[in-house]
Amino acid sequence: MTFEFKKIIDAYFEAKSHKLDCVLSTVVHLEGSSYRRPGVRMLIQSNGKMIGAVSGGCVEQEVKRQSDSVFETSISKVIKYDGRYRLGCEGVLTILIEPMRLDDSFLNIFRTFLEERRLFKIDTSYMMEVGVNQILGSSIVLGDKIYPLSNRNANLHDVESVEVFSQILKPCFRLVIFGSEHDAVQLCQFGQIIGWEVIVVSDLKSSKTINDFPGASVFLTVENGAFDVSLIDSQTAIVLMSHNFAGDLKNLLSLIHSKPVYLGLLGPAKRRDQLLSQMLEYLTEDISSDTFFDRIHGPAGLNIGAETPQEIAISIISEILAVVHQQNPMCLSEKLGSIHA
Structure with a gap:
């Protein structure tokens, strides 16, 4: 609110x-x-x-x-x-x-x-x-x-x-999107529509600017995963969707000490497993499995049959909302009692 x-x-x-x-x-x-x-x-x-x-x-x-x-x-x-x-x-x-x-x-x-x-x-x-x-x-x-x-x-x-x-x-909910492709634009727009503060993070090779992301409040370019984790708090969701495996791995490693409420990985389960496996090989310290890794959701999104970038964005945002509100997604027609209970 x-x-x-x-x-x-x-x-x-x-x-x-x-x-x-x-x-x-x-x-x-x-x-x-x-x-x-x-x-x-x-x-x-x-x-x-x-x-x-x-x-x-x-x-x-x-x-x-x-x-x-x-x-x-x-x-x-x-x-x-x-x-x-x-x-x-x-x-x-x-x-x-x-x-x-x-x-x-x-x-x-x-x-x-x-x-x-x-x-x-x-x-x-x-x-x-x-x-x-x-x-x-x-x-x-x-x-x-x-x-x-x-x-x-x-x-x-x-x-x-x-x-x-x-x-x-509480502070305005914040969505941090790592990626600058077409699907990131759609996720940015939907996030802004529902009132989230959207930060888009791109690599230095991208030619995109904030003008390419309607609704974004901040557009950042970072190199080698050098992201400022102070921008992330318990009112923040993160989605890695750069379509670049090495880039997502670097960004994931840079986020290891952050505590977002949600961290989504775009792509299939096989890609998720490869990312997490590579991440563990690069880590030089022990990370508690019940903290950072439990915040990871991959593949990101709910199973609603999403195909287009717009539908995928809705799927991801729906999962974020479910996690934030601690809800088990279901059809409201099947829910007993009050909708808001």
């Missing part, structure tokens, strides 16, 4: 530069099932533009209509949206709509947190009862600094019936 909130912040300051007022809507509570869970947000600008979403598209117009009074009064309000009778979603959403006001000083600190890949928190106070209340609203917590979205000075702990929805946001 961090990338969604980043888009909202960017859109807010862009609107502010054009002297447009904004309100923020946040799903703070859910009874039953819904397309999205609590913590999703949508920014509404005074010109009617909406950034983000709080559902699959069925709730947004009602939230926009309800936001008119918040623009007029600058007072937060709680609304409920009952999808049981309108949508068949079997869910009742409690949504807080609040005026959004952030000082310019916030932006640089927020961007620093994103660049340094630090956790941050959003606390949203609300009531379950529908109505307006000027003490309700959100605060963004960046380290020891707290940034209220609106001017609220009340001590919420002294107010009955006020609840707080707290959300810890």
Whole structure:
């Protein structure tokens, strides 16, 4: 969700530069099932533009209509949206709509947190009862600094019936692609579409640039596996897909001390076995088998019959998501209970 909130912040300051007022809507509570869970947000600008979403598209117009009074009064309000009778979603959403006001000083600190890949928190106070209340609203917590979205000075702990929805946001998920061929371009595009920060790593012989990779945030050229492993953390997935055995081997060796959540090897099982065998021959130190090697997935991707570069990219991204969310891939029609359970 961090990338969604980043888009909202960017859109807010862009609107502010054009002297447009904004309100923020946040799903703070859910009874039953819904397309999205609590913590999703949508920014509404005074010109009617909406950034983000709080559902699959069925709730947004009602939230926009309800936001008119918040623009007029600058007072937060709680609304409920009952999808049981309108949508068949079997869910009742409690949504807080609040005026959004952030000082310019916030932006640089927020961007620093994103660049340094630090956790941050959003606390949203609300009531379950529908109505307006000027003490309700959100605060963004960046380290020891707290940034209220609106001017609220009340001590919420002294107010009955006020609840707080707290959300810890992790760094944006990062995908590092070693390779610059056509299939790497497709994987880069799909990664960017779902909100990942994509880094493409190529060798010095390649003539490609970042312009050849729509959606890439960084394009690096490295020699002999000289990759900076400090770019890799537990919120990072890696895919080796250079189509060059020696290149993949060098890159694999350079990653030996990294701890990505996922490390995918493109190609058949035979190629994987050869890579790992060669890697073990070159190693001059013992590597615990339950750490680095357990993160390796090869051949990369889920078995969905993928043939084209686009389908292969979807297969790989699907496996990464399954690993990150610790899920055993299956058809939802065969899953018992809640989709999000």
